[in-house]
Amino acid sequence: MSPAKWNIILKIHRQKQGEAPHFEEFPMQVDPDEYVLDAVERVWAFMDRSLCFRHACHHSTCGACGMRVNDVEKLTCITPIREVTRDGATLKVEPLRNFPVVSDLAVDMGTFYSRMETVGARAVLPVSEAEIENPPTTWDADESQYIRLADCIECGLCISACPAAATSTEYLGPAVLAGAQDQGLKRNLKLLELVDSEDGLWRCHSAFECTAVCPSFVDPARRIMDLRMQVIEERFKRLFRKP
Amino acid sequence: MEKQRNHPSPLKFWLWFNPIGRQAGGWAYILHRITALGLTFYLYLHLIVLGLLAKGPDGYDQFLVLAHSPLFVFGELLVVAAGILHGLNGMRIALTTLGVSVTRQKQLFFGLMAIAAIAILVFGIRMFTV
């Protein structure tokens, strides 16, 4: 291992309060098998102590280090530099879209987390409660074959990638709707009015970008479609139910 | 104020058309929006042309001459193409919403687009040869 080092330029979005946003370039030597977050952390450790960025677990459990890397939403702690750039090239790192920027790469998760709380999305589950929804026949199977919503790490990548979320502050967004689907209308009928609304399920316009960027294979798009079926079923039933 | 810059806003509708960093679903989304705008524009154009009828047969005959020019036929082909693309992509959206092929939406999209390409080709040949 440890092959030749790469020389790259890390182009980082900078923005301090009262300042206009701009990019700052940090030329640095990296091991291509390092992760993007390692490079960002080194900028903080050795080049600019004022760099603000969120991170915690460094292995895709916490969901704090979501950023836009060369215009694509990535969980930087598990994105090897080799996969997103090449020797001698520039690597652009920006904060997630559709979240207020606190400073530099750090964004404010307040609204997003309050919506996750509203729909009662569960986060850490005992295995007995976290059923695998489509279990593979063998455990050597491709990981993407099975999904558990308990894997949603609330990183916000889906909200950043969603084109519908770009134009509406009120849209609940993929992760939140996925959280509602995990609850299910059968379990929590109160969710019906919330998700069956202008800013709920029906604002999704089937771009499937949420599923494309999700680092945890939670497949929010499929969950939104499933929740639509649940809503249609519930509304249909009510047509025939005596008041 | 700076905090708001990264906020969602209706003024950011141009992001709908930004293909950078997008994948199949995103391209389908962009295609759907562009074809919809094109068809809406055509609808108004169509109404204006129909309005020519009210000016009597002479005006309409003049228009018919124009309508046979290759540029005009090409424009018509664009309308047909937009209709086919929008219609077939709409089927993808309807199907996935109903839970059909959700995990295979990419393949569904490419399959439908292949059908669209063939249909557009057939229409193109017919329109320019007849």
Next chain:
Amino acid sequence: MSKPHAIIIGAGFTGTATAHDLALRGFDVTVIERGDICHGTSGRTHGLLHSGGRYAVKDQESAIECITENTILRRIVPQVIEPNGGLFIALDESDLAYAEQFIESCEECHIPLEEIKPQEALRREPHINPRVLTAFMIPDGTFDPLRLALAFAGTAKRNGAKFRTYTEVKKLITDGKGNITGVNLLDLKSGKSAELYADIVVNATGAWAGEIVETVGVNVPVKPTPGVMVAFEQRFVQRTVNRLNKPGDGDIVLPQRRMVVVGTTSFEVDSLDYVPVLEDHVKLMIERGAQLIPAIAGAKIRGKYMATRPLIGGGEGRSVARTFKCYDHKEMHNLDGLVTITGGKATTLRAMAEKTADVVCTKLGINAPCVTAETPLLSYRQYYLQPNEDFS
């Protein structure tokens, strides 16, 4: 009478837990953190909710702390814990020889233990090494590191604690006689500086504790000891799996989300702010992990990372006790107004906070009992639902 004001430096496990404890005891609390919550060691911990089994033989003090706190945390913050239990498995003769001591020590520390047959162990966890000779079930668990700290921080916030993140402590302010009266701050979000005064400053910077107090010319015996961990892309086991032997490198595998994480190693460094993930340590983790779960050898790596433990006292690497210590600098260096809490493990965060708050209360002559063991924590999302403090 106005509330006593405490400044806590560091929003890792100890900082957030101490904020929670002091807020409940009626303090006005301000937490200063140069990054976001869990910027340093805490976020990168293994995530093992220790039952104490690992320490039972060599370090009973830590083991008892672990089982006590394990039980309390399951009660007060179940929302961030997977209480799936853990296995200690024996793979060779030396492991079997260790078993006797292990059973005895666990009994002494009141750690519930259930011996299970190899077939039963393999039935519960089909991916463990089929050569397993015997196995013990213990009440280990796993927790989500960031969310554990957020639960404490969020609850503290609801009780009035203020958090200033992306704010660096530039220096400790002294009264001329050497006593600490506050801190000099730099807000990294705006570049603005400020001074903040308090009745007590708590240094909860873990592995960095020495760096902070160095600025006022004293030291604390904390020894930063990083370790490497490797996460694999498949959840091979549902419970933690430990090697039934003396604690060593790469002898714990635990499930997190859809992964398993193997840890850890132990080495020393000079610079703390960035510690490289050593490639030979990664190899060792794959090798050792594969002894416990053979499939790890061929599994895809999802992440490689390291965390720097704050170990206290003398000794080398793993021989250092894993307990914690709260230093009152008045007693140690005749410096009033400053308390340092360091050492310990994530599992004992609440106990560390209790001890620290006790010391603080005694110093300030405040009579308020600790109630954190009986106070359920709120949702970790509460932290984000309330805005942080800013300079305005």
